[in-house]
Amino acid sequence: MGCDQDIQALALAVIQTEMQAVAGLAARIDEQFVSACRLLLACKGRVVVTGMGKSGHIAGKIAATLASTGTPAFFVHPGEASHGDLGMITRQDVVLALSNSGETEEILTILPIIKRLGVPLIALTGNPDSALARFSSVHINVAVEQEACPLGLAPTASTTAALVMGDALAVSLLETKGFTRDDFALSHPGGSLGKRLLLQVNDIMHRGSEVPVVADTVLVSDALLEMTGKKLGMTAVIDGEGRVAGIFTDGDLRRMLEKNLDVHATRIAEVMTGPCKVIDVDMLAAEAMQIMESKKINALLVVDSQQKLLGALNMHDLLRAGIV
Structure with missing residues (x-):
């Protein structure tokens, strides 16, 4: 040897x-x-x-x-x-x-x-x-x-x-x-590239009772309870017509606390991010990921043509789906 x-x-x-x-x-x-x-x-x-x-x-x-x-x-x-x-x-x-x-x-x-x-x-x-x-x-x-x-x-x-x-x-x-990459994905629907290019927001978003949502008239303390219960790190904020008025995230909460604002005395509309970036259900999940990365955000709200809330998507959903 x-x-x-x-x-x-x-x-x-x-x-x-x-x-x-x-x-x-x-x-x-x-x-x-x-x-x-x-x-x-x-x-x-x-x-x-x-x-x-x-x-x-x-x-x-x-x-x-x-x-x-x-x-x-x-x-x-x-x-x-x-x-x-x-x-x-x-x-x-x-x-x-x-x-x-x-x-x-x-x-x-x-x-x-x-x-x-x-x-x-x-x-x-x-x-x-x-x-x-x-x-x-x-x-x-x-x-x-x-x-x-x-x-x-x-x-x-x-x-x-x-x-x-x-x-x-x-x-x-x-x-x-x-x-193109899209053409390649069509012949590889079972692969990771196929997932990244063909999976739509509608396939992986949270919907119904899973989505945290509050009215724009509530106090921040009420919004925190909703966020804690739904565990998505944010809550959608809707107006009296049911349209998305904004979003309140962990980041918004930190910025609020830095200003020494009282969560029991401040209305959510005063500290939410609004208007916020929204997406539609037919968008590719890969596009949603690109938006999150470019905007440096971790969640997006999904709306219909009337800006009514349909669902929510966060970075963890994309990770679980193999998009990232």
Whole structure:
């Protein structure tokens, strides 16, 4: 067994080799890369990504990245393709094939069918002179000087290079199409980004009897009882018509006490924050968070078009919902 320093040196050598492989890709962002992007942008169907073995695993990840960033795509196993799965490819599609050697038998077997369909073929290979490169509509060279595997056998640097080039294609398409954070969230509703971008105030606000509220004619002492009972650190203040006149928070209480005002003799209307910032139920929770941060406040009142109180939202609600 090698010593700890030997193990560390081996690991660092792998990282260095793969870094060099990725750095070498910069020179391959050329007219061929642009042509591949143009084919993908013009695709009226889906991008069919294929690869065998380790390249197949990379192809699956590239397909997933494309699909999640606005370019419909799916993976087809080349071995299964010649046994029926080729029926998944239509004339409206584009095929993206990965093979480091460019001579993968399973992919070459299905090339005639792809050509007969008239489907554009983009090839990512490490061999520009290979059959796959020659028969492709566009070839992107992802060759590496050496694999990180000291035996030169296990695909390591070559698969990393292919993956990075796939990411370069996906992100270039994303930017060119004007794909937005909202678009991304729509395809990731279960993720944290989806929560941040799709959750509305109506989904997480307090409502009904949970919301502390007092009339603008009451004393501060009455408002404090309401605040204490509802435990939101504030209370809404409404006028005689039921419209929101303001808000009274812990901060307002501190400022009042600094002025030595008597809570049993001061009306809430004299010390509340009013008019106050209000929001509507259809606002995105992420927008509400941005308002709280910009205004340096911890709570917002939710109102309807007539300024009638519908609910309340505070920073703790946003934290529980995973927005922050």
